[in-house]
Amino acid sequence: MTGSTPLRRDAARNRERVLAAARQLFAETGRAVTHNEVARAADVGVGTVYRRFPTREDLMLALFEDQLALVGRLADEALAAEDPGEGLRRFLAQVVEMQAADRGLQEFMLGPQARSRAGAATSRIAPVVGALLDRAKERGQVRPEVTALDVALIPVMVGEVTARSRDVVPGLWRRVLTIALDGLRPADGELPGAPLTPAQFEEVVSRGR
Template sequence: MSTVEGTQRPRRRDAQERRDRLLAAARREFAVSGVDASLERIARDASVAIGTLYRHFPTRLDLLLAALEPRLREFVDGSERALKIEDPWEGFAAYLENLFRVQAGDRGFNDFLSRRFPGNAHTERIHDEMCRQIDDVLTRAQQAGRVRADLRRADIVTLIWSNGRMIDATRTGAPQSWRRQLALMLDAYRAERAHPLPEPPLSEEQAVRRDGTAQH
């Protein structure tokens, strides 16, 4: 082995170790503090300079997506299982339970669900796929007569928003309280419980907020 080869490999190994430490620190910090977590603190916890963080992850979004990858995989795996459930109502309920369970377990993922990141094709694909999944499980359950016919995707997105706020408020005192609220909402979504609603669902325009938060 030449001297150049011998020095390159340790450097690559050192760089990978620094990247791994950054990801571990980012996962901890985003999970606790959300997507606006301090990058300086992440770098400090990983025992690297902030410049090293930016060399590995040029933007906050780059770091966030890399850190959330295990949570996104967990969500996608659970969603695929729910979509394969034969009973339309059980599939609908299982999809929402999986979504809210992952949402409750990570504040960064919770924030990610409620925001869009214009100009980033990867995040747009993720959110668009979630839209399609919600439409699939909802339409199938409605066609089977199990879910009220006037429920719309925007109503589910609004539930995701409100669940996110509740998770933040009960994170330390009652971290499992989301399960009760989901069960209550599922009862409200049953076709046999349907009563006329006083307001229509949010339109696409109404669902987009000025701060960049948007429906899925």
């Protein structure tokens, strides 16, 4: 037992080194990263990478789950904000900025595996964001007809702009996000059309993936 503890510690350190290297490489270059490149960047043997993460998708899933955990913490922080409207806008900006800063994560999020793995995290985060939205409405900071699914569409919409404009106008997402966030503020007149149902939302965000 005594000899196994250092081995477990070494294995844990190697795993973190692999994930840190993969996170940087995927963020910079997208999903077209090989195990050999990750091993070189992490300064470990390629066999170490394969043992922990047999496929590139396994690596992406591990990184994606880390990001989901971070989004959950950001949602909790936003809910605790004294100003709910500002908390909601800051939370959405943080989520979109995470997407914009990580090319590989954004590419992975457009795939079916991300949708299947996001279910449990979304179930935990959605009520928090819903409560934050309700508080902002009570303060008169958000249009009363805006729904939680309307809010959830904002990172999806801005994410599409980010993916298409990244190599043309890298910072365009900030402008588009500001326009979208301003659209949440109370205004004269009502929003056109009916709000999305959960089934419609799932179909919309799954199209083209």
